[in-house]
Amino acid sequence: MDKRKIWLIARKYATLAVLCLILVVMFFLTDRFFTIKNLSNVGRQISLNAIISVGMTMVIISGGIDLSVGSVVAMSSCICASVLSITGNIILAIMIGMLIGVIVGLINGLLISKTGIAPFIITLSTSSICGGITLVYTRARPIPLNNTPFKAIGQGSISFLPLPTIYMLITFIVFAFIMTKTKFGRYIYAIGGNEKASVVAGIRVKETKTLVYVIGGFLAAFTGVIYTSRLSSGVPSLGAGFDMQAITAAVIGGTSMSGGRGSIWGTLLGAVIIGVLNNALNLLNVNSYYQNIVTGVVVLFAVLFDHFIQTRVSSKS
């Protein structure tokens, strides 16, 4: 029993320990890491992917997966840019951009919960469809923008904190609250843990699952809009690989791919670890190809470690 507790504590704090380790190593290796400029740069880099990861974490905890978020980023970016360049109305452009995400999420969610077809397949299809629509609509060309107030949304900062980092923090606080303190959050865990038992308990499983995908799509579209502002253009090729990065952050943060287990704050740690690691390797002049290898190794270790602990914990019971 005592050993089991130790393993559980180890699992809880392992990610944090890894992050601290990286920070300590960087402290000794270079003095360019702990500068306000670099740290705010890291913050800016991780914040957008981290926002997508929040939605992804919720989807995975509910027992699903969403491969369409990358395409949604591109689609909402291009449509937001297009609306802005035609109307010049910032609010309208943002609203329509976000609406795209909500609609795609709703389609994903309804298809998944009504048919019971694997989320992997459904979101793979919608991803392809959305990606295609974006390319057709833009003829694969970026939509340049020239709107200074709109730029501020993604490029501005409050003292040393970039605005996207602030959006990220707010997103994390809001959804961590939802996942831990509300019934809706509790049901997401319950559905991922045991869908049949959730149905018997009277939980509206279909509605809850649908809403989770809507949130995932909404956050992806939100990210798309901020990117559009940051790059000052709608970019059809944006978002490639974002889905995998989001899954990576969630998994490093301790989210179980089979559902029912994970946390929003864990995902933040996961996203920060990936960001800090990439930044560190950059500062140390390591070729960016190696960064992929390192990320892969980190994920593998995270999963192996989790598996190792899981077997210890359950064999004791």
Next chain:
Amino acid sequence: MDVLLSTDKICKSFMGNKVLNDISIDIHKGECLALVGENGAGKSTLMKIICGIYKADSGSIRVNGKIVNINRPSEAQDQGIAIIHQELNLIPNLTVAQNIFLGKEKTRGIIIDDKNLNSEAELLAMKLGVKINPDQLVSTLTVAEQQITEIVKVLSQNADIIIMDEPTASLSIEETGQLFEIINELRKSGKGIIYISHRLEEIYKVAQRICVLRDGRLVNTFITEDTQIDAIVKSMVGQSISEFYVKHTYEVGEVAIRVENLSCKKEFYDISFEVREGEVLGIAGLMGAGQTPLARCIYGLDKIDSGSIVIGEKKLKNHLPSISIANSLGLVTENRKEEGLILQMSIKENIGLSPWAPISNQKGIINKKKENDLANHSIEKYDIKANSPHQETVLLSGGNQQKVAIAKVLATNPKVVILCEPTRGVDVNGKVEIYNIMNQLLEQKKAVILISSEIPEILGMSDRIMVIYKGRIVYEAKNIDLKQEDIMAYATGGHQNG
């Protein structure tokens, strides 16, 4: 007669619970031996030992007179022992012949010789006097045809001893007849068959000898010809209903739930009953008699074909579970691990799982104090033994898991509670504690529907009893001076509408 297989004083315990005690049986060439007993009597454990799934603590198994050591299923196969499980184990997307010869396909070079397989499969089936289409996909077969495929598969492995576990559970009468003819063919060719079933009338038709197990002991072996069905039933249930049924009786109030002419195709037909406040209706029946689908339909997990459910004033039809709960109906499912609990969640989280559990404010934000109060209150009231409310339910014993599952349902404050097999896999102490919870419910004027395949439990805890057999109510009475043997006879189809 030659003895094909014999067991000698087999014993087996699970975690200190003795489930098999000195079991010695033998099976002869050309014989069908029936193995009967109530749930938990030890039939399946014994079969699992013979098949190498479990290892006996002591005792030995002889095949053709020689002591053999069976440590894993493949070794049982080598000894010519085969089992056909109640849930058939065929691969749906392969053909009949491909399934029959799975793992031992004849090849020419590296190419599988499907033609050869097909003709051999047909030949084997012919020996049994049945026709099969070896090219047909298993997914398109009826259950009976799948069973024949399994039997042919077993024959292709040169099995001499064939164990059939509840083979007729999902067969029609004609299909059952065909199965019996096949069994007779098998006997003629010198095979031995161990036939496990609850259905005594069938056993009478097919078996030459009947072994009765009770509480892990072999209590009797009967020669079918010389035995009356009553004697078998008596020896199955034993004589004493033990003391631990402690049902209290309360004054019965208004009708709380009324079910009228409820039917669900292929599961149950024309079921009507009502239950009053403070009353327990016990629904007895063998596993698969239709009582589980009945509970699921009443609660709204499965769709009803016809009939209606009335709770209080409200009529429910093809409703969702959430509507049931909103109308004060609760269901404790029979399999707590699959449908009752979220195992990796804590006791506290499970108890507060239902949307109707009083743990949050109106915006759906969980109130920690309310949540803890509910959990602590339930733990105390239902005597759940745990280190803390935060303990994961996966770590609890069966009885305590069951109490959490019940507490979860009761947290929604139902007026009508359906309990399905509430004490399955629960030890004696846990059982008594669950019966105490039932008494608490009656005291609070709740109506209880107790569905159980354990007849002593039904007799011990019900005010009225209904017996269901093959989806129909075959008997209904107040629980006064009822005999276990009678209920058992109705549940096994022994009394035809008697």
